[in-house]
Amino acid sequence: MNPICIDKNEILKRYKPIDKHTHKGIQGHALLIGGSYGKMGAACISSKAALKTGCGLVTAFIPKCGYEIVQISIPEVMVLTDVQEKFISNITFDIVPQAIGIGPGIGQELATHKAFHELLKTNKVPLVIDADALNILSQNKSWLSLLLPKTILTPHPKELERLIGKWNSEEEKITKAISFSKNYHLVIVMKGAPTHIINGDIIYENSTGNAALATAGSGDVLTGMITSLLAQSYEPINAAIVGVYLHGLTADIALPETGYQSFIASDVIANIGKAYLSIENEA
Numbered sequence: 698m699n700p701i702c703i704d705k706n707e708i709l710k711r712y713k714p715i716d717k718h719t720h721k722g723i724q725g726h727a728l729l730i731g732g733s734y735g736k737m738g739a740a741c742i743s744s745k746a747a748l749k750t751g752c753g754l755v756t757a758f759i760p761k762c763g764y765e766i767v768q769i770s771i772p773e774v775m776v777l778t779d780v781q782e783k784f785i786s787n788i789t790f791d792i793v794p795q796a797i798g799i800g801p802g803i804g805q806e807l808a809t810h811k812a813f814h815e816l817l818k819t820n821k822v823p824l825v826i827d828a829d830a831l832n833i834l835s836q837n838k839s840w841l842s843l844l845l846p847k848t849i850l851t852p853h854p855k856e857l858e859r860l861i862g863k864w865n866s867e868e869e870k871i872t873k874a875i876s877f878s879k880n881y882h883l884v885i886v887m888k889g890a891p892t893h894i895i896n897g898d899i900i901y902e903n904s905t906g907n908a909a910l911a912t913a914g915s916g917d918v919l920t921g922m923i924t925s926l927l928a929q930s931y932e933p934i935n936a937a938i939v940g941v942y943l944h945g946l947t948a949d950i951a952l953p954e955t956g957y958q959s960f961i962a963s964d965v966i967a968n969i970g971k972a973y974l975s976i977e978n979e980a
């Protein structure tokens with residue numbers, strides 16, 4: 698169990714600089730499916746994070762009650778609404794996204810279970826699954842076989858336990874995560890301090906980030922960032938690695954100004970630019 702350290706060298710091998718002739722139509726369109734009554738913030742921050750990570754277009758699919766919230770808080774994000782007011786019940790869209798992120802703040806209504814199941818049955822697009830979408834998956838493990846190879850799962854430790862069961866040691870946790878990744882051909886981002894990424898037998902350990910990230914919504918932001926990189930044609934494992942590294946780097950960059958306590962998920966988003974610049978300066 699020798700993890701590969703995700704450091705600047707590993708990032709420079711995977712980082713794609715922007716082509717000066719690119720335009721928003723080829724820079725990737727990310728669809729973020731999130732939010733429910735009282736948790737629209739999760740949809741706002743994950744879709745804003747996707748835009749700030751560089752994809753050309755972002756659409757948020759949300760319950761109706763979030764329409765004005767998202768349009769006013771992030772005017773650059775386009776919005777599609779569900780037929781239901783307070784939760785997601787039927788995911789339909791006429792756009793052609795290059796990547797989909799689902800889960801932040803969606804809750805666990807039965808109708809939302811059904812909508813997620815329908816999406817999994819028909820989806821052909823690279824996918825990131827987080828938060829309540831992971832919890833729904835944990836309650837319906839037979840749906841795991843519907844996931845396309847290299848679908849990215851981003852569980853925190855509790856979500857991971859719901860998916861793979863309890864473990865008695867770090868070693869057992871990694872062994873179980875490797876079997877899970879191999880059985881279903883998934884990329885698992887095991888969030889924590891530090892975050893590990895499992896791709897079959899290969900384990901990566903992130904080198905950025907600090908306890909400032911222990912704050913509401915910082916994982917929702919990560920979902921938006923990874924989805925954005927997927928939409929920009931990063932291979933799933935590279936989207937996971939670069940996303941996790943940049944996410945942690947924002948907290949390392951901001952720490953001298955915010956301290957641990959006052960750093961919030963929006964500060965991750967505010968520092969994505971500086972995190973990119975620090976990679977660019979090494980390239």
Ligand SMILES: NC(=O)C1=CN([C@@H]2O[C@H](COP(=O)(O)OP(=O)(O)OC[C@H]3O[C@@H](n4cnc5c(N)ncnc54)[C@H](O)[C@@H]3O)[C@@H](O)[C@H]2O)[C@@H](O)CC1
Pocket residue numbers: 735736737738739740800801802803804828829853854855856888889913914915916917
């Ligand atoms: N502003 C918003 O709208 C926010 C919405 N959120 C959404 O709220 C929903 C519930 O998410 P939660 O993650 O709070 O609920 P969960 O029930 O999945 O996780 C909370 C439990 O996991 C444990 N846990 C979390 N991180 C852990 C760690 N690193 N080590 C050990 N235990 C850990 C906690 O102690 C707690 O028992 C999700 O849909 C999420 O996206 C949250 O992200 C918070 C912000």
Ligand SMILES: Nc1ncnc2c1ncn2[C@@H]1O[C@H](COP(=O)(O)OP(=O)(O)O)[C@@H](O)[C@H]1O
Pocket residue numbers: 828853888889890891892906907908909910911912913914915916917918919
């Ligand atoms: N002490 C810590 N050190 C480094 N990173 C942390 C720490 N605590 C949390 N994080 C990171 O913050 C994020 C939290 O994600 P998550 O628990 O899903 O939050 P939320 O659901 O509120 O958005 C993960 O990327 C995790 O690795």
Ligand SMILES: [Mg+2]
Pocket residue numbers: 827828853916917
């Ligand atoms: Mg989370």
